[in-house]
Amino acid sequence: MLLFEIEKPFNSPDYIFELKWDGYRALAFINDNNLLLQSRNQKNLTPYFSELKSITSLFKGTNAVLDGEICYLNRDGKPVFEKLQGRIWQKKSNIKYPVTYITWDILGLNNNDLTRTPLLERKKILQNYIQESNRLKRSKYIKEKGKELYEMAEEEGLEGIVAKKVNSPYEFKRSKYWYKIKIWQYTTAVIVGFTRDKEALLVGKYLKDNNKISFMGRVKIALNEAEKKALFRFLPTLKVKKPPFKVRHKQGISWVKPAIQCKVKYTEITSNNTFRHGFVVKLKI
Template sequence: MYSFEKRNLSPMLFEEAKDVFNSPDYLYELKFDGIRCLAYLDEATELINKRGKILNQTYPELKNLHQNVKVKMLLDGELLLIKNGKPDFYALQRRSLMTDPFKIKIQTNINPVIYVAFDLLYLKDKFLIDTPLLERKKLLQENVQESKDLIISKYIKENGQKLFQVVKEMKLEGIVAKKKDSHYYPGKRSSVWLKIKIYEEDDLIICGYIPKENVIDLILGRYLDGKIIRAGSVVTGKFKQQIINYAKNNPSIPLFPEKENVIWMVPKLVGRVRYMMKTKEGGLRQPVFMGVRDDKFAEDLLN
């Protein structure tokens, strides 16, 4: 039995869809690049992440969210840090790791965090998890006053492909599709809530690898002004033996400074990598190794 006072409800989870689609049965929203967070609003505000950790001390600028509502309620949403008009997950992650109260206070002015609410799970004295999603959305809109710290997520009906294209052009993370009549299943993953991420693919040079248990961590490179520079890393198990055999027959001197022991190889093999976006440091976010290209070598990437 869920209890507002015991704070014992976990956020509902998304399944991942491979392709975007249109459907009159679904509504579509932005997939926010933030930290999932439940907001318990009563006489005070209590923010709890999906692992059950209280976040109030980490984000003190959100301590008065309860002043945006007139009745007791539980919101589901995400913490976002906006920079240059877009969510910046890495800046948010740096803030999430801070523990020094003085540094946190400084950051509340330099890099303030906002709360984006996309669902209403409890209102006045009743849980709404068995209430259809569209009705919960309506109640959310009626009972929450937006402010600079608290924003309600907007959605569109039916046309997921159009929203996906706009989000792709803006280089955002993706969209979510939710069945309009869906109930809320705490702590469970369900196909009535789908996340559709935007991925990129690139051909990168395999420069070496770090042996791991049952897999290898590939050190990747790319050309910049005719020289190979580091381009992140990606784990593979399926192509492990092929790459190990090549490295054994084609050893190389170190190409980049690395903290771990790397087995370096002549930078000739090219791998296809799928990833969400490039990081500011030049790495790859959520990379997946698709395979070794047998029709292309490193020198082909110069053109």
């Protein structure tokens, strides 16, 4: 069940609100001592997260299907997505940074289909059937007060919140019973290049106290069609042979003079000093 995205948080007695966990979405199929973790595109994630095998012993029923997120949690209990990156491309499970499965829904229990059971009833069943540990946790929720939870998540530097209608069934599609409200940050950057398929821009930021530019990575384009067409009429006139900073050779990239500033929205700046989930939303010429 996927979520629609909306811009602003809200309060409503018809909804519950949870934190938006930052990791790999996965269904967990539990059958006695057997576990299958399945990604959104039906990839088997189980071999890459062997430390989650123990969650089968924390479930009280015979079998179940759970929905949740595979996360690495730091000492403060906050998800750090970067610690997960690379796990699913490694040949062997690397548990240097052990993960936690955070579950928020139960779709089946002891061979019974629960997808038509109202959400709050499913939440109660979930609470009764799992024992929490470092490897398995329930996503906590509050009723009605979405704005307050959003403000708390913003103060803590989290990704956002989700809103779910209290009587919603579980649908295997993108559903308007569930919404996600991301917490975005905004900054000014300068365009230093573009991909030749015109699907993304490369951007940087001027460093303080000098005229040098720090490369901030690739961002998607969230301009209207008129702005995008005008931008790509102008960018080719600014082409240069190389960028104003050291960078590994990138094929399919055209570099340009840093003449156009832009407003970028993003969720965080990674340890590699690049925008995560970055979008150019406005030009500043």
